[in-house]
Amino acid sequence: MELTPIDSSMAMYEASKTKLPDENEDLRDAAEKFEAIFLHQFLKDARKTKLADDLFGSHAKSTYEDMxxxxxxxxxxxxxxxxxxxALVRQFDKSAM
Structure with a gap:
């Protein structure tokens, strides 16, 4: 099956359409990492609220729990x-201004 010039240009157009670079990709990655940091802090603070002392607590266990x-x-x-x-992407997006 041989591609005609129209078929090949349509194929190139479709391929380029799916691979369009996101202008805010770096900003979105940083915002998602910030969200992960927020969640990590939330989980760490939630773990600090204990009802009783841990019998088998150690520094190694707390390091593992943090990881x-x-x-x-x-x-x-x-x-x-x-x-x-x-919200961070909307706040810091320069192309939206």
């Missing part, structure tokens, strides 16, 4: 839309 909270925050920021990232 786990960071990973949970990263995952939650990708799956849950809090609106913080979108």
């Amino acid at each position: 786990l909270d960071q990973e949970h925050a990263d995952i939650m920021s990708k799956k849950i839309d809090l609106g913080i990232a979108e």
Whole structure:
């Protein structure tokens, strides 16, 4: 099957349309990372509220819990839309001015 010039130009147009660079990609990435930092701080503060002392608590356990909270925050920021990232993008978007 041979492509005609019209077919090949349409194929190139479709390929370029799906690969359009997002002008705010860096801004959106930074905003989403900020949202993850916010969630991490939220999880860390929630973990501090304990009803009783931990019998097996140690520095290693708290380090592990902090890393786990960071990973949970990263995952939650990708799956849950809090609106913080979108608000930051709208606030700092120079092309919208």
